[in-house]
Amino acid sequence: MILERDQSSPITVPIGTFRRLLGYLLPYRQKLLIAFSVLLAATATDVVQPILIKIFLDQYLIPRHFPRVVLAELGALYLSLVIVTAVLNIIQLQLFQILALDIIQRLRIELFDKAQDIALSFFDRTPVGVIVSRITNDTQAILDMFMTVLSTFVQNITVLGGILIAMFSLNAHLALYCLILVPVLMGVMALYRKFSSPVFHRARQQLALLNAKLNESLQGMAIIQSMRQEHRMRREFGQINDAYRRARFRNMQLNSLLLRPLNDVIYSLTLIFILWYFGITSFAHAVNIGVLYAFVAYLSRFFEPINNMMQRLNFFQQAMVSAERVFQILDHDELAPRKIGQDQPQITQGEVVFDDVSFSYDGQTDVLKHISFTAHPGQTVAIVGHTGSGKSSIINLLMRFYPVERGHIYIDGVDLRHYSSQELRRKIGLVLQEPFLFFGDITSNIRLGNHFISDDDVVQAAQFVQADRFIRQLPEGYHAPIGERGATLSTGQRQLLSFARTMAMSPIILALDEATANVDTETEDAIQQALTQMRHGRTTIAIAHRLSTIQDADLIIVLHHGEIVEQGTHQELLARQGLYYKMYLLQQGQTL
Known part of the structure; x- marks a missing residue:
């Protein structure tokens, strides 16, 4: 029997759930490879852009040297990279979304097929609305994960890798200090997952109960109206709906604290540190303005993917909770009775x-x-x-x-x-x-x-x-x-x-x-x-x-x-x- 979890118990999403979800990518390895290749190309064209600005600042703007042909070529190259990056991002986004649709189509078919094979005793104990919620709402959450989270994480991790390489090429000493941000930001993500997981479980549970109550009410509308049960049904539906609202509000509180705002604070502190570093360095020797611009630009671009990933953690956590609920149905071992033996007897008389x-x-x-x-x-x-x-x-x-x-x-x-x-x-x-x-x-x-x-x-x-x-x-x-x-x-x-x-x-x-x-x-x-x-x-x-x-x-x-x-x-x-x-x-x- 599939039961909703106790709201008071601590909840963690097992790593195996995420690995199992990734297993659905295996039949689509070729599509994934193409999408990832396009993503790498888009990342490369994006990371190179600040380098061109650095070259313009250091070699042409500060020395006041403006050769028209060279600057036109440099500007055309920069504009071309911007256009190519945009086109490649559109292509990779579509490829990842098509891949996500294929995966969810397969997952929903597996769920529906499983529902045909589960023993009737399961349906005796489980409200129809709860099952419908798992096949629709929970798979939709997984779809959002594959559509937005997977591509975002892959893209942004790739971008981060490229940015770190570029930062080390500019100033290895300062880049080494910036590496401290990686465990700090990972700690923020882990903290968010720890506190948000039980909230998402409660929200999904209340949404399933909401669907169950809605399904029951619509099917029994004639009885509800004839027996004057409208007030009671409104009250019960309102109570479930209010519980769902409270769970979602708690989720919003966590998002407002642990996602973008906290990330912005870390970014501001890091920017102050970099400006301080270059300010202190300027007392010893001249500061290369191009390097300063490139470092600040890369820092901004470093936190942009971090912000994107932080925002997607919300979808990721929902997807992990939903996947766990979906896999509970797929792993349900109470199946309808099956034939035993190898013989194929036929019913001919009917005794x-x-x-x-x-x-x-x-x-x-x-x-x-x-x-x-x-x-x-x-x-x-x-x-x-x-x-x-x-x-x-x-x-x-x-x-x-x-x-x-x-x-x-x-x-x-x-x-x-x-x-x-x-x-x-x-x-x-x-x-x-x-x-x-x-x-x-x-x-x-x-x-x-x-x-x-x-x-x-x-x-x-x-x-x-x-x-x-x-x-x-x-x-x-x-x-x-x-x-x-x-x-x-x-x-x-x-x-x-x-x-x-x-x-x-x-x-x-x-x-x-x-x-x-x-x-x-x-x-x-x-x-x-x-x-x-x-x-x-x-x-x-x-x-x-x-x-x-x-x-x-x-x-x-x-x-x-x-x-x-x-x-x-x-x-x-x-x-x-x-x-x-x-x-x-x-x-x-x-x-x-």
Whole structure:
């Protein structure tokens, strides 16, 4: 489980996180080499410029010697270097940004692919908004790091190296004093990272919670308005938003103290020292004005990349925190159950056997206890019971959404764990109580990307489940657009489409999780007619809320607190006058 860190605990970003991020550069070594070469060329042309000014001052301005041709050539060379530097910087900036976009595209694809493979138990525990925040906001922070921080640091470190070489060529003794600035500035960076890391963690945590609350509010807007929960939601959203604001404000305070202002103080002190040095030197011998100008110019240029890197530390720290959160998902080892063994069994008959199956979601409380039953090919087995009795858990295990760790489930005599996921999804059709439709049109929601399902198959599946009539009444028929989650359709229409989607796959086994619980009577009658046809030649395991819909089932299993307390046909269970009998009377409106 991915948890947010305790805000009171000290937080440091491991070096391994940065190294792992740099590992994403390896597939793009050629692009990186080209960008770095252009960057070196831009640095060289930039560092040479003060040398030309020094030459002009010492050899022409101070001696008052102004040969026109030479000065014109010198000025043209200087102007050319300025233009070339600007062009090269534009090129290297674009190259680094393209490289960053490629890396983040790959990282987001890895994250999305990983999300498809993570066990459903992870999504049970983690709010959707938190996951969305990691795939969007956190990867965006990493993108900013590659776009601005990486190129800035590489460029400015290269510039610093060139400036130090130039300074040593001018005055090695003074340049040696300036080297003291390097550990001082590195200490400032380390200090900033130490204090900013927990602040960034808190900010990212609150942003994830903000997204989670926003996602929850938008999806539940009808309930919020109908239950008059607007004030409570505004208060809760405001509290999270205020916590996020406080974390960001703390970040701004650190930036205002440890970034540019402190750097400017160090620059001013260094400039005073250099002017003092040349002033003292002037008492002993004449000071070369060109050298003085070049040294001051290089000092300014020395601190310019330092300032740039200091400003980018903010993005760097955010990126490191975001990368750590992203890698937590990529490294999450709780994956969806996988096939074991090398055999490739096929589901042909559809016999389902639960053999002494017990199951717990949290590893402590069993929601299923010693479940055993057999659904023979072509039979309909109905599972009934009060809310929380474990009905849906049986479907979840049959679909292998969760691993079976105690007991066994067999299909056609083969352990469920030996089937490939493709075989299970292809041969077991699932219809849930709350149908989920994707943004698109009617046809795409029935086909679901399965290219072997033709347009004729789509129409036949819709006709089979009594959905063709309402589909053809839509303005664009089978190409009618569907809004997010099927918001433009009624509950009954969405359910019929989910039936059509299932039947288009021609499954051998049907798993129905209270598929008629939320539909109107007319739609339920249509679905019941379709179900009667669907059962022929198919094993059906149906979770039912309305007992009237499963009276013709071959076997009815009654669950109570995760245990099978009764099983038999409708008439047999009524004759026993047990729990099923009581449930039936209550639904008929009769007193016990």
